[in-house]
Amino acid sequence: MDDERTQSVELPERVVSRVEQRxxxxxxxxxxxxxxxxxxxxxxxxxxxxxxxxxxxxxxxxEDRLKSLGYLDE
Structure with a gap:
């Protein structure tokens, strides 16, 4: 990431796990x-x-797109 200011958000562990696998x-x-x-x-x-x-x-x-990205439960 570059020098942009950032802010933290919470994500379900299952989403983080899926991203880590990818x-x-x-x-x-x-x-x-x-x-x-x-x-x-x-x-x-x-x-x-x-x-x-x-x-x-x-x-x-x-909603379908967010589900496919793992942000919503299917």
């Missing part, structure tokens, strides 16, 4: 880097859908 197959060195990237991707997609005025946020799609 780290060796990614370019990320830490759980924090991976989670920050994943959240930026999700936010980018949600914001892109709402900013262009073409489609409203499909809550079911966002």
């Amino acid at each position: 780290l060796p197959r990614t370019e990320f060195e830490t759980v924090s880097e991976y989670v920050a990237f994943a959240m930026e991707e999700v936010l980018y997609r949600v914001e892109d859908e709402t900013d262009d005025g073409e489609s409203a946020v499909d809550e079911a799609e966002v």
Whole structure:
């Protein structure tokens, strides 16, 4: 991570464990880097859908994406 200011958030242990298992197959060195990237991707997609005025946020799609990333229980 670069020199950006950071803030801590709590994640379920099962999510952290899943990220730790994936780290060796990614370019990320830490759980924090991976989670920050994943959240930026999700936010980018949600914001892109709402900013262009073409489609409203499909809550079911966002929920499915968060589930696939391990942030919500399936």
